[in-house]
Structure formats: C-alpha cells, structure tokens
Amino acid sequence: MARTYHVVSTDDHIIEPEGMFDGRLPSKFADRTPKLAHDDDGAAWVYEGKRQQMSGLSTAAGQKVEEFSPKSKTFDQMRPGCYDPRERLKDMDADGVDAQVCFPTLPHIAGANFIELQDKEYALAVIKAYNDWLAEEWCGADPDRLIGAAILPLFDMKAAAAEIRRVAGNGIKAVSLPSHPHTIAGVQNYPDASWEPVYDALSETRLPAEVHIASGKTDTSVLAKSAGSPAEVFVCLAPSSNMEFVATILFSGVLRKWPKLKFISAESGIGWLPYFLERADYTHRKHQFWTGSRIDVTPSDLFRQSVYANFISDRAGVELRSMIGIENIMLGTDYPHTDTSWPDTQRIIKEQLGDLPDEDRAKICALNAVKVFGLDHKPA
Amino acid sequence: MARTYHVVSTDDHIIEPEGMFDGRLPSKFADRTPKLAHDDDGAAWVYEGKRQQMSGLSTAAGQKVEEFSPKSKTFDQMRPGCYDPRERLKDMDADGVDAQVCFPTLPHIAGANFIELQDKEYALAVIKAYNDWLAEEWCGADPDRLIGAAILPLFDMKAAAAEIRRVAGNGIKAVSLPSHPHTIAGVQNYPDASWEPVYDALSETRLPAEVHIASGKTDTSVLAKSAGSPAEVFVCLAPSSNMEFVATILFSGVLRKWPKLKFISAESGIGWLPYFLERADYTHRKHQFWTGSRIDVTPSDLFRQSVYANFISDRAGVELRSMIGIENIMLGTDYPHTDTSWPDTQRIIKEQLGDLPDEDRAKICALNAVKVFGLDHKPA
Numbered sequence: 052m053a054r055t056y057h058v059v060s061t062d063d064h065i066i067e068p069e070g071m072f073d074g075r076l077p078s079k080f081a082d083r084t085p086k087l088a089h090d091d092d093g094a095a096w097v098y099e100g101k102r103q104q105m106s107g108l109s110t111a112a113g114q115k116v117e118e119f120s121p122k123s124k125t126f127d128q129m130r131p132g133c134y135d136p137r138e139r140l141k142d143m144d145a146d147g148v149d150a151q152v153c154f155p156t157l158p159h160i161a162g163a164n165f166i167e168l169q170d171k172e173y174a175l176a177v178i179k180a181y182n183d184w185l186a187e188e189w190c191g192a193d194p195d196r197l198i199g200a201a202i203l204p205l206f207d208m209k210a211a212a213a214e215i216r217r218v219a220g221n222g223i224k225a226v227s228l229p230s231h232p233h234t235i236a237g238v239q240n241y242p243d244a245s246w247e248p249v250y251d252a253l254s255e256t257r258l259p260a261e262v263h264i265a266s267g268k269t270d271t272s273v274l275a276k277s278a279g280s281p282a283e284v285f286v287c288l289a290p291s292s293n294m295e296f297v298a299t300i301l302f303s304g305v306l307r308k309w310p311k312l313k314f315i316s317a318e319s320g321i322g323w324l325p326y327f328l329e330r331a332d333y334t335h336r337k338h339q340f341w342t343g344s345r346i347d348v349t350p351s352d353l354f355r356q357s358v359y360a361n362f363i364s365d366r367a368g369v370e371l372r373s374m375i376g377i378e379n380i381m382l383g384t385d386y387p388h389t390d391t392s393w394p395d396t397q398r399i400i401k402e403q404l405g406d407l408p409d410e411d412r413a414k415i416c417a418l419n420a421v422k423v424f425g426l427d428h429k430p431a
Numbered sequence: 432m433a434r435t436y437h438v439v440s441t442d443d444h445i446i447e448p449e450g451m452f453d454g455r456l457p458s459k460f461a462d463r464t465p466k467l468a469h470d471d472d473g474a475a476w477v478y479e480g481k482r483q484q485m486s487g488l489s490t491a492a493g494q495k496v497e498e499f500s501p502k503s504k505t506f507d508q509m510r511p512g513c514y515d516p517r518e519r520l521k522d523m524d525a526d527g528v529d530a531q532v533c534f535p536t537l538p539h540i541a542g543a544n545f546i547e548l549q550d551k552e553y554a555l556a557v558i559k560a561y562n563d564w565l566a567e568e569w570c571g572a573d574p575d576r577l578i579g580a581a582i583l584p585l586f587d588m589k590a591a592a593a594e595i596r597r598v599a600g601n602g603i604k605a606v607s608l609p610s611h612p613h614t615i616a617g618v619q620n621y622p623d624a625s626w627e628p629v630y631d632a633l634s635e636t637r638l639p640a641e642v643h644i645a646s647g648k649t650d651t652s653v654l655a656k657s658a659g660s661p662a663e664v665f666v667c668l669a670p671s672s673n674m675e676f677v678a679t680i681l682f683s684g685v686l687r688k689w690p691k692l693k694f695i696s697a698e699s700g701i702g703w704l705p706y707f708l709e710r711a712d713y714t715h716r717k718h719q720f721w722t723g724s725r726i727d728v729t730p731s732d733l734f735r736q737s738v739y740a741n742f743i744s745d746r747a748g749v750e751l752r753s754m755i756g757i758e759n760i761m762l763g764t765d766y767p768h769t770d771t772s773w774p775d776t777q778r779i780i781k782e783q784l785g786d787l788p789d790e791d792r793a794k795i796c797a798l799n800a801v802k803v804f805g806l807d808h809k810p811a
Contacts, residue, residue: 108721116716116717116718116719116720117720118720119717119718119720119721120721121721233659239659240659240660241659242659242660242661243659279613279619279620279621279622279623280620280622280678280679280682280683281622281679281682281683281684281722281724281725282718282721282722282723283678283682283714283715283718283719283722283724284675284678284679284682286714286718286722287678287682287707287710287711287714287730288674288675288678290710291671291674291703291706291707291710294668294671295664295668298660298663298664298667298668299660299661299664302660302661302663302664302667303660303661304661320706320710321706322703322705322706322707322709322710323671323702323703323706323707325702325747325750326671326700326701326702326703326706326745326747326748327667327671327702327703329702329744329745329746329747330667330670330671330700330702330745331667333744334663334666334667335663336496337496337499337769337770338496338499338662338663338666338769339496339663340496340497340498340499341488341499341500341501341662342661342662342663342666343662344661344663345661350667364709364713365706365709365710366709367705367706367709367751367754368706370705370750370751371747371750371751374747389717389718390717
C-alpha cells in the first residue's frame with residue numbers, strides 16, 4: 052500500500068525471538084530445531100551442538116553509554132522492540148522512522164553460522180525456515196515498513212540463486228551478503244565465477260544486496276588485524292573495513308557484466324568515500340596496464356551505477372556528498388546496536404543534514420532507498 | 432647550513448647500490464656480507480641463503496604507465512637517481528623538490544627482512560652497517576636535502592633504543608617504524624609495554640618516526656586480506672591501510688605517556704582522515720566505558736598533537752584540511768615508485784593546492800616537515 056516515506060533506514064537488526072523455528076523445519080529435522088536456552092548468563096541459541104550467546108552490545112537501544120556491556124542479556128532486560136516486530140514499529144514511530152531494513156543476528160549478519168553447518172541439507176532447511184519466518188512473522192507485521200534481508204545458502208551458488216527467486220516471490224525485498232565472503236568456509240570472494248548464478252538471480256529479481264560491515268565469519272577479518280590493540284580500535288575501524296568489499300566489487304568486472312546489480316554498503320559510513328573513489332580512479336588510471344584491469348570505465352562511474360552506502364553520523368561525508376554521488380547515500384539507524392541513533396534520529400538528521408537543500412536531504416533520508424528497494428512511495 | 436625549503440617530500444625510497452655493505456660488517460661477519468647478484472632476471476641481493484629480487488614497480492620513475500611491470504630490472508634499466516644520491520639530487524632539482532625523506536628497500540621499508548634474521552648478533556651488525564651507510568653515503572651527499580629513515584633492531588627493544596641514540600648522534604633525522612609491527616616475528620603491536628625503551632629514546636632524541644604503509648612483514652596484512660581480488664584492489668587499499676596504525680597509536684595511551692613522540696603516516700593519503708577522526712571521537716564518546724579506554728582526551732586532539740600524514744594527490748583531504756589540522760599535513764613524492772609525482776610535482780602542487788591561502792600551502796609543502804624534522808630553514 053502506497054505511503055509517504057520521510058525516513059528510511061537501511062541498517063537495523065533483528066534479535067530473533069524464542070520459538071521462531073518451531074514447526075518450520077521438515078519433519079526429519081524436527082528434533083534438530085534450534086532452541087533458545089535461558090540461564091543466569093542470559094539467553095543463548097542451542098543447535099547442532101553449538102551454544103550461541105548474543106552480545107549485550109547488540110541489544111543496547113535505550114541504554115546509556117555508561118551501561119553498554121558485551122555481557123549477554125535475558126529477553127526481559129532488552130527493549131521488546133529488539134525481538135517483537137510490533138514493538139519495533141512503535142519504537143520506529145517514536146523515532147520518526149518510516150521503514151527499516153533488518154538484518155539477522157542468530158545466523159550471523161549474512162548467514163555465516165548457518166552456511167558453515169556441516170550437514171548441508173540441514174543447513175539449507177534452516178536457512179529456508181529463517182527466510183520464511185522473516186517474510187511471514189517479522190515483515191508480516193507491516194510489509195511496507197519492515198524490510199527483511201534474507202540469508203542465502205552460499206555453500207551452493209545454484210541453491211542460493213534458487214533461494215533468491217523463492218524469497219522474491221514471498222515479498223522479500225533484499226538479501227544480506229557477506230562483506231568478506233572468502234572468510235566463510237567453502238565460499239569464494241566476489242570476483243570468482245562461482246558467484247555467477249547469484250548475480251543472474253539478483254539481476255533478474257532486481258533484489259538489492261545489503262553488505263553489512265564485519266559480516267564474514269565472526270572470528271576473522273578486522274578483529275584479527277587489530278591484534279594487541281584496545282577494543283576501541285576495532286569499533287573505530289569496523290565501518291571503513293567495508294572499503295575492501297567496495298574496492299573488490301568495483302575492480303572485479305562484475306558490475307560491467309551485471310549492470311543491474313545493486314549493493315548497499317551498510318553501516319560503513321560515507322566519509323571515506325570521497326577519498327576512496329578518487330584513489331580508485333587514480334589507481335585505475337596508473338595501474339590498469341600492469342594489473343590487466345578487468346574494467347574499461349572508471350571505478351567511480353561503476354560506484355554511481357551500482358553501489359550505495361549508509362551512515363549514522365558522518366559530517367565529512369555529508370560535506371563532500373557531491374564527490375560521492377547524492378543518489379548513492381542512505382541513512383541507517385542501527386537499531387538496537389550500541390551505535391544506534393535511536394531515539395534521537397530526528398535530532399541527528401537536523402544536525403547532520405539541516406543545512407542541505409531539501410531535495411538532497413529527501414534523497415538521503417528516504418528517496419534513494421525508495422528507488423533501490425522498490426518501495427511504493429506516494430509523494431507528500 | 433640554513434636554506435629555504437619550498438618543497439619537502441616525506442615519502443621517498445632508496446634503491447641500495449652494489450657494494451653498500453662492503454667493509455662495513457665486523458670482520459667475523461665479513462664473509463656473510465650481502466652481495467648484489469646480476470642475471471637475466473634483473474638484480475637481486477643475496478645474503479644468509481636468501482635471494483631477494485626488487486620489484487620493477489619500485490624503480491618506475493620516468494616510465495610511462497603502460498610500461499609499469501613487477502619484473503625486476505637491472506641497474507642500467509633504472510634511472511640512476513634510484514640508487515645514486517648525487518643523481519637523486521639532480522632528479523629532485525628537476526622536480527623542484529628541496530628535500531626528501533628516504534626509506535630503505537633491501538631491508539624492507541621498516542627493516543622486517545633484517546629484523547627476522549635468525550642470528551640476532553648478525554642481524555644487529557647488518558642493521559648498524561645499513562644505518563652507517565645511510566648517514567655517511569646516502570645523506571652524506573647532501574645532509575640538508577637527503578633525510579634517511581634509519582631501521583631498528585626491533586627484536587630487542589633496548590638495542591633498538593640504543594640504536595636510536597647512536598644514529599641521532601650520527602646526524603640521522605628520522606627512523607622508519609613498521610605499520611603492522613605484530614606481523615614481524617618476535618615484535619609486538621605498539622600498545623605493548625615492550626616498546627617503552629623505544630618511546631623513551633625517541634622522546635629524548637626528538638627523532639620523528641615515519642610509519643610507511645604496508646611496512647610490516649611483506650607477505651601478510653593487506654595483501655592477504657584481498658585474497659581472490661584483482662591486484663588493483665591492493666593498490667587502491669594500501670594507503671588507507673595505515674588507518675589501522677593510526678587508530679592503534681591514538682587509542683593505545685602511548686601518546687598520553689610520551690607526548691613528545693611524532694609519527695608520520697607515510698604514503699597513506701589524507702582524504703580518509705576527516706572521516707576517521709570524526710569516527711574516532713564518536714567511538715571514544717560512545718565506547719570509552721565498556722572498553723575501559725586508555726585515553727582521557729579525544730583521539731583527534733592526540734592526532735593533532737603527535738601524528739602527521741602525507742599525500743601525493745588527494746583532493747578530498749585538501750578540501751577538508753581544517754578537519755585534519757593544517758599543521759599535520761605533508762607532501763610525499765614517492766620517488767621512484769609507480770605512484771610517484773616525479774617529474775610533475777610542481778604541476779600537481781598547483782592542481783591540488785593552487786587555490787589555498789599561501790600560508791596553508793607553505794605549511795603543507797614544506798614548513799610542517801621543517802618543524803617535525805628539525806630542518807635549518809631560512810625564511811625566503
């Protein structure tokens with residue numbers, strides 16, 4: 052149903068509620084249904100011999116910064132908006148947010164925990180069950196406002212392509228792809244030919260791919276790099292670590308062969324992009340010959356064709372927005388993580404974008420996302 | 432001798448000439464003197480059972496971009512300015528460059544190849560011999576214009592501190608420290624207490640530390656991260672990979688305890704800094720409690736106190752220079768690597784800095800480096 056979108060956030064997170072898998076797995080796997088366990092240490096999902104706790108930093112909405120802690124919480128210690136879609140909608144109302152793109156937590160942001168399960172038939176069943184719950188229960192609470200990012204069985208790219216077509220038929224409007232796919236067992240990096248069925252399916256269905264920061268395998272990548280460093284180093288660097296993904300997709304040639312692909316670099320911030328796009332073009336101009344470049348246009352042109360990025364608070368990027376591309380910038384509110392702008396999103400929009408022309412502000416706050424996610428928007 | 436510095440580059444490279452070690456090692460190591468070997472594949476240094484070729488990309492000054500190649504060159508295929516300090520001075524004259532800070536190549540940029548040698552007594556002898564040659568032969572050609580960055584025996588921090596004091600007494604004006612020290616066998620990352628003797632010695636001698644991009648151990652870090660990606664991805668990302676070093680030193684607490692330390696982030700570019708400093712301050716504001724922050728001031732204040740960065744071509748950074756700190760920006764010409772501005776440095780200064788107030792341009796082009804490296808400058 053058409054509505055007027057004023058603020059669309061393209062970076063938020065679901066805390067999966069108890070019982071979400073119940074009755075959703077084929078009968079042969081019924082006794083392997085993931086279950087939520089509660090104890091004094093908080094809540095944990097139990098499946099396939101794993102016991103998976105949630106970081107308290109992922110359920111921080113409403114806490115003061117002095118209260119942030121990685122210690123796992125019980126569900127009654129979180130805002131119900133973390134795990135209940137109807138409560139989420141109320142929290143969005145309080146924050147002036149019309150729609151959110153919501154990422155998974157339990158399977159890891161882009162599904163790494165499920166993709167790496169040993170029994171691939173079971174893994175596929177769990178992934179499909181997750182996406183069914185996402186479409187029916189989470190987005191079902193208000194499909195115009197809750198946009199779920201589906202996970203894919205990336206251990207088998209033909210199955211992943213089939214899942215893209217299946218979820219698109221169920222009303223899903225986005226998929227979540229990993230920032231560092233090659234850190235997940237059995238998955239190659241984006242330039243690899245194994246990805247072709249996925250690129251075909253995304254082009255055909257027009258589903259955009261959200262690529263959230265630090266969404267490869269949990270234990271590698273940025274965290275490992277900052278060995279011996281204070282935790283603040285990881286927090287500080289995590290957003291711009293998506294630079295690796297953006298460079299890889301731009302120089303891969305993929306966006307020349309599949310020009311309809313749309314990638315959103317989520318929670319990456321935008322302030323490094325003016326530098327990065329200038330550097331990417333410089334790199335291409337000086338190094339295209341000895342490297343045997345796979346692209347015959349400037350990387351910044353490919354970026355503006357196919358890549359988007361969102362930010363929470365980022366004045367450097369807003370200042371130089373014309374060097375990024377005003378059509379390529381979106382907002383994220385990161386609910387309910389520690390960096391969330393909730394419940395101050397309106398104040399932050401005013402501080403960060405108050406001095407922009409109305410047209411630019413409207414594109415950044417909503418209209419770019421309306422176009423990329425195909426939302427049914429009725430101009431005010 | 433006082434001179435007027437108009438352009439000081441703080442990022443350039445030495446290609447070590449044949450015979451540089453001859454007669455410089457203690458007699459017990461004379462038969463283990465590193466030697467240059469020539470064959471059809473180009474030139475290679477041979478020592479301790481290793482045969483170390485030089486990438487043709489490191490000797491590219493004067494080549495067209497279409498001719499760049501990683502294939503090793505013989506010395507007669509390079510500009511003599513690569514390896515002969517008197518010829519280097521002529522190339523600097525042709526480019527309007529008054530002074531250069533020169534990094535080693537054979538020992539790797541910050542000495543990793545020598546630091547990792549098994550026989551530590553031999554390693555120390557080779558490092559001292561290198562620094563002696565650097566002071567006497569390279570900088571000796573014109574000590575006011577050629578500023579060598581000495582390497583340190585980081586496998587033993589007390590020996591490293593002693594070497595800092597020794598080279599300072601020999602007229603050396605800078606040391607080269609690795610961007611990713613913890614990727615070198617036996618070396619810890621900068622927050623580790625093992626570094627204290629080095630921080631004491633640098634504070635006492637006032638020698639600035641140049642930290643060049645990709646100067647940990649050759650085979651790890653950024654290159655490894657971009658597995659499966661085109662080579663352009665590494666070239667594009669290598670400069671901003673120094674973001675890891677800058678974040679680590681800012682959040683480590685080291686700059687609170689040793690406020691006289693000066694670090695130059697070399698070849699890193701500057702355009703990511705406005706974003707990064709904003710993100711660092713945001714991180715500190717929101718995450719200082721649960722992380723148990725080691726600093727009690729904003730990271731951007733520590734940056735302006737102690738960290739500098741240089742660039743070759745970087746319009747995004749120049750636009751937002753006030754968000755970085757006009758006193759913290761320097762030029763680099765990266766002679767004789769592929770990204771060098773040689774012989775077009777004057778044109779690039781005009782293009783990049785032509786519209787700046789004279790005072791800002793003078794600081795970036797020379798005066799900031801004059802101050803940090805203690806050059807004897809006579810105002811024009």
